[in-house]
Amino acid sequence: MHGHNWKVEVEVLGNKLDNIGMVIDFKDIKNSAKEVGKKLDHQFLNDLTPFKENNPTAENIAKYFYSELSTMINTNDIRLKSIKLWETDKYAVEYME
Numbered sequence: 232m233h234g235h236n237w238k239v240e241v242e243v244l245g246n247k248l249d250n251i252g253m254v255i256d257f258k259d260i261k262n263s264a265k266e267v268g269k270k271l272d273h274q275f276l277n278d279l280t281p282f283k284e285n286n287p288t289a290e291n292i293a294k295y296f297y298s299e300l301s302t303m304i305n306t307n308d309i310r311l312k313s314i315k316l317w318e319t320d321k322y323a324v325e326y327m328e
Contacts, residue, residue: 263300
């Protein structure tokens with residue numbers, strides 16, 4: 232067993248700006264991503280429900296982040312576009328639907 236330190240890149244699309252000119256505050260994206268990450272932190276991923284039947288590859292972890300963040304971020308005007316999960320400074324996977 233070994234641990235990983237991932238970097239998660241979140242890309243969001245919007246069709247409307249709010250009253251101060253933003254689609255969504257980066258702080259809200261960061262807090263939501265941290266909330267999702269906390270569910271995985273210091274866990275044996277194979278024991279977690281999302282990975283009991285799916286190998287916890289970087290691709291499946293990116294898909295998990297996408298699924299969880301979509302429910303937290305998506306509205307009529309905002310949609311999660313993609314999740315890029317960096318395993319190292321040079322290697323990443325990107326998931327989108």
